[in-house]
Amino acid sequence: MEPLFRNTLGPTSWLLLGMVPLGIFALYFLKLKRQPVEVPSTYLWHRVIEDLHVNSLWQRLRKSLLLLLQLLLVFLAMLALLRPGWQGQALEGQRFMFLIDKSASMSATDTKSGESRLEEAKQRVAELIDQLDSDKSAMIIAFAEQAEVVQEFTNNRRLLRESLKRIEPTAGRTNLTGALELADGFANPRRLLTEAGEFEVAENADQGVELYILSDGRFRGVEGFSLGKLQPLYLPIGSFHTRNMAITAFNTRRGDERPDQRQAFVQVSNLSEQPQKVIVELTLNGGLVDAAELEVPAGEVASVTFALLGGAEGELRVKLDIPSEFQDSLPLDNEAFAVLENRRDARVLLVTPGNMTLESALSTERTNRLANVEKISPEQLEKSEYQDQLQSDIYDLIIFDQCQPKIMPMANTLFVGRLPPLERWKNEGNSEIVFGPQIIDWERSHPLLNLLELGNVQIVDTLRTKPPLGGGVLIDSTKGPIFSIAPRDRYEDAVLGFEIVGLEQDGTRTFNTDWPRKHSFPSFWLNVLEYFTSSDGTSISTNKPNSPVEMRINNLVETLTVELPDGARREVQLEKPGRLAFHETDQLGVYRIHVAGQIEKRFAVNLFDRDESDVQLRSKQEGEDGVQVVDSLSIGYVDVAAQAPSSPVRRELWKLLLAGALVVLIFEWYIYNRRVYI
Amino acid sequence: MSDVRESPLLSPELLAQLERLELVTRKVFRGRMKGERRSKRKGQSVEFADFRNYVAGDDLRQLDWNLYARLDKLIIKLFTEEEDLHFYTLIDASMSMDFGEPTKLEYAKQLAAALGFIGLVRADRVRIETLGQGPGERSPILRGRASMWRLLQHVSAIQPDETTSLSEGVKNFCLRNRGRGVVVFISDLMDKAGYESALRYFVSHQVDCFVIQVLSQEELEPDVKGDLKLVDCEDADVAEITVSAPLLSRYQQTLNAFTQGAQEFCTRRGMHYMLANNRMPVEELIARHLRRRGLVR
8 A cells, every 4th residue: 555655855854854943933932133213203103012912912923924824834845745645656676677668669659648659658767767766776778679778777866867868769679688688787786796706795685676668568578588686567558459551571673574674572561450551652762653552451461563664773762651540650660761773883803815705795885884894814813912802702703714713712703614623513524525515405594594595506615514512504415514503602603614715726716616696695694794793683681770781882992971861971980891881770761871972882771570560569368358458578487467558656746735835935925025914 | 504505495486475475363462563463552553442541641642632622531542553473483303303205304494484484574573493492592583574594594504403302392482482472383292201291381371373293204104014123213212013004004093193182182272283294395285284274374
């Protein structure tokens, strides 16, 4: 049962306060210091005084009206200090920890007041802080993907309130484990000490820490965590019937039938209890590209695919246009972003002793757009600078024409007329040269041979390219496989068995095949570049908020600028040339990487988290009546039951009392100034 | 004196107004010299007064020969004498008069000068005295318009530093001035021993007495608040008060009783009483109130 009064002062303070009324009494009953005023004559005044002495009791009472008022004022102040109140939930315990969820789902606006859940959580914590006695301390931890200490243990309520105000919503996911570990570190320090062989901290020995978790519970339980002295209380924020539409996936990919076309794929989830139609709008660089209407069944997902022009590039943005009567509570996930990079600045190294046909096939306009082809001779390859580069993952593709390196480079490779210097490729019969192979079949579905007609290609001689285990034959001939591909670590090695231009015995260059005269030849090299230089033609993989982004920067610069979605810019120092690691990804949207004033690259950060977008409180049916209650949290082996949705907060009178004291003070001042007339 | 010019007791406008006025008395007194007022004395004016039998030694020129012819008796024809009037102004110059804005004494001096000027214009014997003067110290008797400057000098030299009690002062005044006439007594009547005994001297002196009680605005409506120690400026007597509404209303009652009592006392004894506020201009007081009371005409 909640006590009616809650003492806020210690005995010394009360003693001091108790002396205030005594002081007032003393001031009144000690000799009053009267202000001397000279008058012509006290003749009349004496007669007045004599008259008034007749009814002196009433006069004395009237004189002490101010005294009574002052005593009332002090009494009210004392009463306020006792903090009378009722129907409150007492804060039991000495130390408190408030874990505030600031993940994306906490931005949902389904509270009664219409504010976001985070605001309500902050409000609730503020109310709890108000109840905090001065001898109790509390700390605040805000968590999303990462947990952060907003305020360490303190009994300074003003500090706590100010820190509370600083918590901003993020777009991150919920990670309670991290927050609990952080809380554990603060609450159970003695564990570390005992492990280090120290004494247990006596003052904390039997003090538990009340752990208030304010969250919407949009996460799975935490396993394998021991709460130790933490005594968790779960205050769920939100409601059961919150509706939300969310984009849970958005990417671009090459068209299935027409590889030069891109498709944008949008998946929309309906996280409510009723089917709903939405309009999905796709914009590219701010201009509307397409829109589609989707009907999403309740609790299901629906998807739509938009066709994009092959040459399109820029920032794609997809937005859900939800009718207002649906009352979508989380606007954060109604938008998604993607970056369409058509220009691939892949780096291709062509190592050749000289091959006009190949060089010209790799220097067309389209190939230039796809990749940056450098050409060196096999002699240059032996130099140390290239040796270093070959091992440093700079090139996307290295074409070895009529030559082979001593060790395999860290890149995709295409060997023309040679076998890779690897044991695996030295299958039987691979090393001997066979003459006059006729192409029987080729793998038409493989991207390298996409849309190629090879039946009319004549070849003089070739190496057999039987692939090692895990590889595949792409062109088969009467003499065996002549074009194969095999994976190596995270790279792929393709081997074309026949040379295009070969050396005769006498050293003259001659054509080994008539392939360069066919239409399929330039197409093949385009396919090669497209296949090897970009991973798969999808949009740059989406990044999650609050997780670091790693990117390759082709420009060998040391510093660059990252423009955040809200327009802010951050200078980033590259630790490794060509590698960007960026951590400040708490905003959703497109980040632009500027190098020397130009947009070098972009990447998008999206939520795409069904757990966060599913903003309804997790519930379970309980009891025979099947009352819907908030599901409990499970932390380790402990089930933390949810507290009542609105835990009763103690109603306090002290503000009213202080206001009353103020009124009394004003009244007393009025009387003092106007008592002549009373 | 320089004071005269700095704070003129009588402004030219006031003088012009006063010139038309005249001091009046209901009683007829004997004057000292030939004047403009009817005296009790029989003398040589044109106004017939009475007959009486001739006794040896009378002036034969005053015999009524027509009556002698008819009655064959020597009868002397008497005429009324016209003499001047004694006009006294007695100012209470005690320290209690040095209050108010203007001070009550200032007000009293102004009033005395104004009334004195009227007397001078009408050729009366004007004498302005204060309570503090001993039985032997006499003020000059002023007569005629030419004496105005002496009157003003004399009045402005009065300082509020006298400590004589009310009755003592009035007694000394009566001892000094045996002549009957009009006495204007200007005071605040604030004497702890009471004003009654003082006023009785006037009764026994058989003068036409006007008591003008001058009270300052601060006395009539005190503007005080808080816990105060009131100090009497004359005898340093102390009264401790805590100002409250009942106290103030009680003060008003007491003040009213005091002034009413004084008025009643005066009226019963054939004296004229008037309460004057120092905020009321002197010209208004003279032209309206004193004229109604019959002191001036």
